[in-house]
Amino acid sequence: MIDKIAHRGPDEVHVTTLADAPVTMAHCRLSIIGTEDGAQPIRQAGNMLVANGEIYNHADLRAILGEAAFETASDSETILHLFRSGRSRWIDRLDGMFAFVLATKDRIIATRDPLGIKPLYVANMGGGAIFASELKAFDGVPVDGIEAIPPGHLIDSRDGWRQWYRTPQGAASAEPGFDIGRASRELRLVLEAAVAKWMVADVEVGSFLSGGLDSSIIAAIAQKVRLAQGLGPLKTFAVGTDGSPDLRAARAVAAHIGADHHEAVFTAQDVVGALPHVIYHLESADVDLVRSALPTLFAARLARAQVKAVLTGEGADELFAGYTYHHGYADDPRALADELTRSLGTMHNINLQRVDRVTMSESLEARTPFLDRDLIDFAQSIPAELKMRHTDPEARDATGPTTEKWILRKACEDLLPADLVWRKKAQFDEGSGTVDALSGALASLIDGPVNRQSEGALYERILGETYADPDRILAAAGTWEADRVLGG
Incomplete structure (x- = not known):
């Protein structure tokens, strides 16, 4: 699967399995931020992450979460620390274009940015879930029920689907005195x-x-x-x-x-x-x-x-x-x-x-x-x-x-x-x-x-x-x- 989308990131390709969990992740990287140490999948404290895109407020999030907790200069690492912080609506604090899959020993979370700038698909295979950035990754793979994760939606193996972002309704006519x-x-x-x-x-x-x-x-x-x-x-x-x-x-x-x-x-x-x-x-x-x-x-x-x-x-x-x-x-x-x-x-x-x-x-x-x-x-x-x-x-x-x-x-x-x-x-x-x-x-x-x-x-x-x-x-x-x- 990763070979079929290797064009998305020719700088580095890594495949990693999460210890004590039935989770394997692969990532092909186009290094933009944290070019020296931002390889993925990222593994920390029993969690593992693959992410695509950019988190533009990562510097602000680092300051809030504490720089000492970070091991790399990668903007994607902020996703893991936000998740581990337990903050309410943590996903909503990410500002940027992104799609990612995050795994713990007993939980999978996958989501996509508010407008769906970055793609993410999910399918069923052998009783489990399988994710990819492009449909071509599934071609020839025996999966069922391929669907795009909708923009601003999150799928959580523990809590199910959630829509965490809704596009604000547009205004129609100007009120009197509108400048x-x-x-x-x-x-x-x-x-x-x-x-x-x-x-x-x-x-x-x-x-x-x-x-x-x-x-x-x-x-x-x-x-x-x-x-x-x-x-x-x-x-x-x-x-x-x-x-x-x-x-x-x-x-x-x-x-x-x-x-x-x-x-x-x-x-x-x-x-x-x-x-x-x-x-x-x-x-x-x-x-x-x-x-x-x-x-x-x-x-x-x-x-x-x-x-x-x-x-x-x-x-x-x-x-x-x-x-x-x-x-x-x-x-x-x-x-x-x-x-x-x-x-x-x-x-x-x-x-x-x-x-x-x-x-x-x-x-x-x-x-x-x-x-x-x-x-x-x-x-x-x-x-x-x-x-x-x-x-x-x-x-x-x-x-x-x-x-x-x-x-x-x-x-x-x-x-x-x-x-x-x-x-x-x-x-x-x-x-x-x-x-x-x-x-x-x-x-x-x-x-x-x-x-x-x-x-x-x-x-x-x-x-x-x-x-x-x-x-x-x-x-x-x-x-x-x-x-x-x-x-x-």
């Missing part, structure tokens, strides 16, 4: 704190830069953080077809913020070669997910040659109403707020699955500061009518022009050129030129008409050829439009 300027200024401060927190590492952290609003905001703030720390310029990474809008925009943003910019061009032939890799690692044949995963793969390959971790702009569309279909909710802020809350809860097996699987296939850690818990709490308190806002606030009708992510643009308008801050959003697979390159690739791979149906069938066939039991994979795949809240 938009104050809200936008505070949003900026919360966002800056999130980026700084998610840059904590013992290795250099770069940033994806598509040239769109979200990645540009993250890169601009990250550059400020690095310069304030006396470090060199931020490394940024952009990909696209020759002459694509994303490459041009990213180049302009990088020049504006003074980044150390890197870019790569891909072709239709590159897409043909990448499809089997993308679909195998993505663990999905969803057409939209595959399309957006292709440029992510090329960006990950470019970045991994320079850094081990990158910042991304994922989560901004779900928090601030950035998708095209959100414009249909402009006159129903309550439905929009509910839809944003719903979509945040489904990111784990759609966009976050794409980012995690594709970047980790290249042994690169992707970090998503827009999904910081403090930022989520604050963003959800901002009225939805300020996220998808009528350009003319008095034109409250279905035909009036609307601007997506209005409050985010307002909060960050001094960071970037005005033509970027206020331009309309382009999908990553469109702006990078992936759609056009993919059209050329599909024509060489599909006999007959090329349409969405034949494209989906091709992806399912490719997936079926790479797995012994592809039905398991397809059964777990998420879809982009599942259970949308209907607007008025």
Whole structure:
């Protein structure tokens, strides 16, 4: 099983059995924090832990728990000490992106971060439980009932399932006297704190830069953080077809913020070669997910040659109403707020699955500061009518022009050129030129008409050829439009 997911951590691989207990754990490590002594599984006082991800408040937790108790510099060790402290709701004190399994002689605890940034699956085997970060680890293994541990949930062999985190419900309309300027200024401060927190590492952290609003905001703030720390310029990474809008925009943003910019061009032939890799690692044949995963793969390959971790702009569309279909909710802020809350809860097996699987296939850690818990709490308190806002606030009708992510643009308008801050959003697979390159690739791979149906069938066939039991994979795949809240 560990061999099948060894791409997630090529630095070290260890397999360990817990003494006097029927527990075996394996871990493949990508060393980011505690690079010298952070090997896993971690064993202490009869307990054993494997963890994936990063605990960004580990320094604060060390101070609270007592530095003397720690044996390593690893952020993951804080999980063990929190558990042993017996503190009420100890799991809720972890701030970051993580999935872990913790074992004692008579107990197993497994959990996943609030939004499901990091994956974790559980299955039954021989009367016991078996866990893995990716579905491919189970392929060919005689297990039953594979299921994803939901975001913000915990499974305890002693106490059963528990949901320890619930996404706060989004606000709809502004109360009388709501101060938009104050809200936008505070949003900026919360966002800056999130980026700084998610840059904590013992290795250099770069940033994806598509040239769109979200990645540009993250890169601009990250550059400020690095310069304030006396470090060199931020490394940024952009990909696209020759002459694509994303490459041009990213180049302009990088020049504006003074980044150390890197870019790569891909072709239709590159897409043909990448499809089997993308679909195998993505663990999905969803057409939209595959399309957006292709440029992510090329960006990950470019970045991994320079850094081990990158910042991304994922989560901004779900928090601030950035998708095209959100414009249909402009006159129903309550439905929009509910839809944003719903979509945040489904990111784990759609966009976050794409980012995690594709970047980790290249042994690169992707970090998503827009999904910081403090930022989520604050963003959800901002009225939805300020996220998808009528350009003319008095034109409250279905035909009036609307601007997506209005409050985010307002909060960050001094960071970037005005033509970027206020331009309309382009999908990553469109702006990078992936759609056009993919059209050329599909024509060489599909006999007959090329349409969405034949494209989906091709992806399912490719997936079926790479797995012994592809039905398991397809059964777990998420879809982009599942259970949308209907607007008025």
